[in-house]
Amino acid sequence: MLTSERKALIQQVLRQEGRLVAKDFSQKLGVSEDTIRRDLRELAGEGLLQRVHGGALPASSAVADFASREQVGSSVKAKLGQAAARMIQPGQIVFLDGGTTNVQLARHLPSDLKAVVITHSPSIAVELVRHPHVEVELIGGRLFKHSIVAVGATSAEAISRIRADLFFMGATGVHPETGVTTGDREEAAIKALIARQSAETIVLATEEKLGAASPYQIMPLSDIGTLVTVAGLPEETLRSFRSSGLALVEV
Structure with missing residues (x-):
């Protein structure tokens, strides 16, 4: 799976389930937990999610001026x-x-x-x-x-x-x-x-x-x-x- 596909799937899971656990998600995709954590860091840097211990939560959209x-x-x-x-x-x-x-x-x-x-x-x-x-x-x-x-x-x-x-x-x-x-x-x-x-x-x-x-x-x-x-x-x-x-x- 391409990085862009993983990131899109991460955002889909957050929309549907309201949270993502990095360990469980990495096992589901058959990739390392470090890979998922890197994806989460990059998505968080773009303001697309909020990282928490063990995974991520949806980022608030109420951040505009x-x-x-x-x-x-x-x-x-x-x-x-x-x-x-x-x-x-x-x-x-x-x-x-x-x-x-x-x-x-x-x-x-x-x-x-x-x-x-x-x-x-x-x-x-x-x-x-x-x-x-x-x-x-x-x-x-x-x-x-x-x-x-x-x-x-x-x-x-x-x-x-x-x-x-x-x-x-x-x-x-x-x-x-x-x-x-x-x-x-x-x-x-x-x-x-x-x-x-x-x-x-x-x-x-x-x-x-x-x-x-x-x-x-x-x-x-x-x-x-x-x-x-x-x-x-x-x-x-x-x-x-x-x-x-x-x-x-x-x-």
């Missing part, structure tokens, strides 16, 4: 945002992460809601400028342009002084094995810090993020309180999430 992501699945993200907005109770302190789905959440907050929203995302803050009753606290720091959020030591210091009731976290991958992941080490650390400072963490995930993984773990799946995703997904996609102990909300 912010402007591009705004154009993808906007109606689905609006539904997720509407459902998440209904979870916020009057008087709560809520931390909104950056990301296009959380922008939809901010847009759908009820006009009569009285709450405090803390965010390190200028995009979220701008969305809430005209809200009559939501008080907005904006965390500063170095701007991470991919997600349009503040990161770094200044952000971490401010976040460490906050206690939030809810944290609506953005992520590029949500997988039963690798947990909640994203593509930048510093952003992952900031997200993990916000979660530690919050009583409950809620993740909003469109279909392409489920079962996918990115290089940097934010937290294991067991540390999430609620996962909000779209209704009608295949049961095999959701089974492992249902059995993990988190609350699964389908909208």
Whole structure:
């Protein structure tokens, strides 16, 4: 089998089964495990999969720039945002992460809601400028342009002084094995810090993020309180999430 054929088959297995074990796959094809691991390294270098111990997982497709992501699945993200907005109770302190789905959440907050929203995302803050009753606290720091959020030591210091009731976290991958992941080490650390400072963490995930993984773990799946995703997904996609102990909300 040619290298290109092996790589195509690897990607097919990942699409169909959601994971690949290098040892088993090498035995199936009758080639060395080192050969398969080299294929996985090269595919990972092209951003086509995420390597993990012993094999590979599908790479998250949610890695485009912010402007591009705004154009993808906007109606689905609006539904997720509407459902998440209904979870916020009057008087709560809520931390909104950056990301296009959380922008939809901010847009759908009820006009009569009285709450405090803390965010390190200028995009979220701008969305809430005209809200009559939501008080907005904006965390500063170095701007991470991919997600349009503040990161770094200044952000971490401010976040460490906050206690939030809810944290609506953005992520590029949500997988039963690798947990909640994203593509930048510093952003992952900031997200993990916000979660530690919050009583409950809620993740909003469109279909392409489920079962996918990115290089940097934010937290294991067991540390999430609620996962909000779209209704009608295949049961095999959701089974492992249902059995993990988190609350699964389908909208």
